[in-house]
Amino acid sequence: xxxxxxxxxxxxxxxxxxxxxxxxxxxxxxxxxxxxxxxxxxxxxxxxxxxxxxxxxxxxxxxxxxxxxxxxxxxxxxxxxxxxxxxxxxxxxxxxxxxxxxxxxxxxxxxxxxxxxxxxxxxxxxxxxxxxxxxxxxxxxxxxxxxxxxxxxxxxxxxxxxxxxxxxxxxxxxxxxxxxxxxxxxxxxxxxxxxxxxxxxxxxxxxxxxxxxxxxxxxxxxxxxxxxxxxxxxxxxxxxxxxxxxxxxxxxxxxxxxxxxxxxxxxxxxxxxxxxxxxxxxxxxxx
Ligand SMILES: Nc1ncnc2c1ncn2[C@@H]1O[C@H](COP(=O)(O)OP(=O)(O)OP(=O)(O)O)[C@@H](O)[C@H]1O
Ligand SMILES: [Mg+2]
Numbered sequence: 001x002x003x004x005x006x007x008x009x010x011x012x013x014x015x016x017x018x019x020x021x022x023x024x025x026x027x028x029x030x031x032x033x034x035x036x037x038x039x040x041x042x043x044x045x046x047x048x049x050x051x052x053x054x055x056x057x058x059x060x061x062x063x064x065x066x067x068x069x070x071x072x073x074x075x076x077x078x079x080x081x082x083x084x085x086x087x088x089x090x091x092x093x094x095x096x097x098x099x100x101x102x103x104x105x106x107x108x109x110x111x112x113x114x115x116x117x118x119x120x121x122x123x124x125x126x127x128x129x130x131x132x133x134x135x136x137x138x139x140x141x142x143x144x145x146x147x148x149x150x151x152x153x154x155x156x157x158x159x160x161x162x163x164x165x166x167x168x169x170x171x172x173x174x175x176x177x178x179x180x181x182x183x184x185x186x187x188x189x190x191x192x193x194x195x196x197x198x199x200x201x202x203x204x205x206x207x208x209x210x211x212x213x214x215x216x217x218x219x220x221x222x223x224x225x226x227x228x229x230x231x232x233x234x235x236x237x238x239x240x241x242x243x244x245x246x247x248x249x250x251x252x253x254x255x256x257x258x259x260x261x262x263x264x265x266x267x268x269x270x271x272x273x274x275x276x277x278x279x280x281x282x283x284x285x286x287x
Contacts, residue, residue, distance in 0.1 A: 002028040002051060002160065002192065007060035009046055009215075020046050021215045024060070028208065030159065033186055033193040035203035038212030044196040045164055047212065051194060052085050052162045053077040065159060082111070086158030086191075088182075090168040092145045094137040094152075100124060100144075101133040104152045111156075123151035127181055143174035150178065154185050160192040161185075167199065179205070 004026035010017050021043045028034050036044045049055035051062055053069045061070045064084050069077050094103050101120050108116035124133055127147040137145050146166065153161055163182065167175030179202050186193040197203055211218045 001030050001063075001065060002026065002034075002194070003061075003063040004051065005061045007047070007050060007057040007062065009043070009050065009055075010058045019215055021050075021057070021212075024210075024217050026210060028192060028194070030065075030192055031186070031190045032208060033183070033206040034195070034208045034210060035206035036194065036196045036210045036212065037198070037203050038218075041214075042212040043215040044212055047210075048162055048164050048194065048196050052087060052160075053081050084159050086153035086156055086161040088146070088149050088153050088161065088163040088166045090165040092137070092142075092149045092169075094145055094148055096137050099134050099136055100129060100140065100148045103137070103148055104155050107152065107156050119155050120151070123155040124148070126154070126185075127151045141174075143170050143177065146170060146174075146178050147181065150181055150185070154189065154191070157189070158191060160194065162194050164196045165198065166195065167197075167202070175199070176201075 004024060007021055007024040008019070009021040010019050012018075024047060026034070036047060038044055046055065050057050051064075053062070053064065056070060061068055063069065064080060067080055069080050072080070095106070098106065101117065101124060104120035104123055105116040108119055113119065121130070121133060124130055127150055129144060129147050129151070132140060132144060132148075135144075137148070140148065146169075150166075153163075161182070166182065167178050170178060182193060182195070183205060185191060193206070195202065195206065203209055
């Protein structure tokens, strides 16, 4: 699970202190899905990096599965990331000199997993790429490369998967397939899913949404349009919509997000575990 309490992030620039995030609160139960949405520059990637323990907030705390990662040193955070977190990036981040199979197996091998290749083969099959195992990234389409990246993230059995615009570089049809895959694996593996996205459909598929406007957490109800179109008017514009921002209101307003009860959700079904899957030990390091 993820517990976020009153996170702020300031950075120092040549022009002085810049506030990137302010007063962010969030509670996400295991297996839930969350979309972080908002206009470009609103702080989505910064927040995702803080949630994943890749970056530290200036104030506030983040707990992953009950462990306060903001109170740890970098070594401690790295250990939690290795056990807990997977990451999928917009630009895939595959190693060009390794085949698809080797890319997926690498983080497992780094953990000393002797079944790494078997597990990697299972997850490549799971994303529909069992016929591409010996291909190098340059021999794969963008959608195929992202499927390898998804396989790599899930092969380490993270309890939380973070994805920053995972389909941002893909056409709509290919993106849909990747999204289906993320949600299938989210259900089957019981993985908590946190996505940054500009896509209305994808955000609507998540159980929760966290809307950012200029670094502030905006209540969805302040945005234009019904809940079914949560991003209407907020994402396409580079600045928050007139109805949306109400910055001060947003900060002081109680967050609807925190009140939503976690839905009962399917946990990792034994039948869906990989046959070749080795010991249930670690969730490995992120991609
Ligand atoms: N280290 C930094 N120093 C200065 N400014 C920063 C730093 N990191 C982020 N910013 C600024 O903080 C703001 C939020 O950046 P962030 O990358 O989180 O936005 P985003 O919502 O992910 O945008 P996009 O949708 O374009 O990816 C931006 O204005 C960015 O320029
Ligand atoms: Mg971003």
